[in-house]
Amino acid sequence: MPSPDDDAKLKMEDIAREAGVSIATVSRVFNRPGVVHPDTLARVKEIASRLRYTPNLTAGSLAGNRSRIIAAVIPTITNSIFSETIDGLSTVLTGRGYQLLLGQTSYRDDQQAALIETFLGRRVDGLVLTGITRDRKVRTRLKSARIPIVETWEFGANPIDMLVGFSNEKAGAAAADYLIGRGYARLGFIGGSDQRSGARLEGFCHAVAAAGIAPCRIVRIPSPSPSSVMAGSQAIAQLLHERPKPDAVFCSNDMIALGALVECQRRGLNVPRQLAVMGFSDLPIAKAVAPSLTTVQVGAMDIGSQAATMLLEKIEKGHIACKRVDLGFSIVARESA
Amino acid sequence: MPSPDDDAKLKMEDIAREAGVSIATVSRVFNRPGVVHPDTLARVKEIASRLRYTPNLTAGSLAGNRSRIIAAVIPTITNSIFSETIDGLSTVLTGRGYQLLLGQTSYRDDQQAALIETFLGRRVDGLVLTGITRDRKVRTRLKSARIPIVETWEFGANPIDMLVGFSNEKAGAAAADYLIGRGYARLGFIGGSDQRSGARLEGFCHAVAAAGIAPCRIVRIPSPSPSSVMAGSQAIAQLLHERPKPDAVFCSNDMIALGALVECQRRGLNVPRQLAVMGFSDLPIAKAVAPSLTTVQVGAMDIGSQAATMLLEKIEKGHIACKRVDLGFSIVARESA
DNA sequence: AGGCTCTATGTAAGCGCTTACATCAATGGC
């Protein structure tokens, strides 16, 4: 009968003894295999795997002052756009030997600050934040932490460190311009109440004003919403009460737009003839519904992979050529608008 | 001009010196505030916050042999059912002072094994796995790791440690029985090719056979599918070629069902009159679409929160009363079937 | 042969905490 927890308390020392080398050499085998003699390398590896030894990464982190952990702070993972970003992040990180620590804020600033504090205490090697952090105190704290940080999902002038995203304002304006260009003249907007939806709304309204048409009708949904789809249906119902009725509506995400679509169908309204509906983010579902959803494509997953790539470059090289990446957006014209 | 990274290298020693106490006392202030004198407690806390001291959790983990990190391994975060589970997990863990390390397998067993190995090296306090692990080697490794482990999304007899889920087979059978009870007699099945979808299919087919009706038509979608919705549309198209045509179809998740719904709508087929469609998991969207989706409700988020709760109980008390929790499922009858 | 350089490995000093145990003063029972 083998010891019940043989591998549990195995340490480098045990491998070193067995292989007749020093602890340092075993450490090198795992961290810089290139510098150890091929024979030694093979022997140590063989012994380690035979004994089922797994290096204690916590000890390694402490001694090496490098955790190989990246933390990401997002509003909520249940919003598909953020899970896409996390997917992109996670895939790149895992491929490069890093792990992902995940925190959700539920759109609450105090939660965000608390999570950041914990992650800094954990001595993560890098941090991915959703949106641009505006809180002065948090910004200061983050800057003095001196670790690579990427802010995402927005684009602006003064990131804490690095930035990957796009201009939500321009995207909102582009959506308005697209609708106006298609001949719609009574535009509605349905959006969340977070910062980024706000920016889209702003851009949207500016473009509407610039085109000299009537100001748009607005419905905003409280941020931690149980179901965006349902909220979208309700919001469109509200918008349809207005006179004159809107002939097109821009929704600040695809799920809301989907809710709008469904509600139109339920009321027998033809989309886009009687009401055009436009979404935002181009989730896989946008292309699959009928009528397919005209939307603004923003590469949610790319934001994640790009953020990971930048973080790793900065961590490993110590500096990075381009701190701000504008991934842009594009209008995907489909059937709904 | 303040030191540029004043808080970066602050340690307990600095706080202890400033407060005129020993390091041990500072440690107690953070870990067992109850045992230190109220005056001392207040003084140390004040100094720590004034100096912006954050304890190094990595050092704490090493010394205390407790990381306060739980790792979760899921196939992919982009599948809503798993992001709901992660949401449940994350919310409970954060509320109790734990962090979540996330890993995606993309439905690949080698990836799963590699992730588990890394997480064990990280000395996580607990592990959440998706599905029941069948690989002998991995099971052995996991058992000898002697940390609390919860397997999820299935229910069976011999978990590695703990288990929270439901019987996919019974759920599949229940879906078949429901459809049969509603008078449908030519049943189709569309599902993923993972273990759990397989179990649902099995239950479904058994129930169909038991009812003495014709065996069901089956379409299986390769597992890492870019879009379940699209795949659902394509699969239903395939199924509609069969003769006699199915009069009802059970989809192993709501997104596939949604794709089926859309395709029916596109072809002008009335749901449920010409074809009944039933989903699985009861995502928020199921209730919101038109026709609303009849589905099997399984509490994806509850699986996460329950897993977290069990893990923490076992970690903190050392044992747990009930190692296997069957969350069950229920049929939610709506318009589509 | 002496002195270089280069490669492979060993030595040992931490990394910043936690915690068992020791200490000491105050308290209370008898």
Added chain:
DNA sequence: GCCATTGATGTAAGCGCTTACATAGAGCCT
């Protein structure tokens, strides 16, 4: 008044690694 008890704090030994520096041998040049 003495001793046992309790509460608050200090002492110091690690936790399991990484890494700067030291060492030793091999190969090469002059």
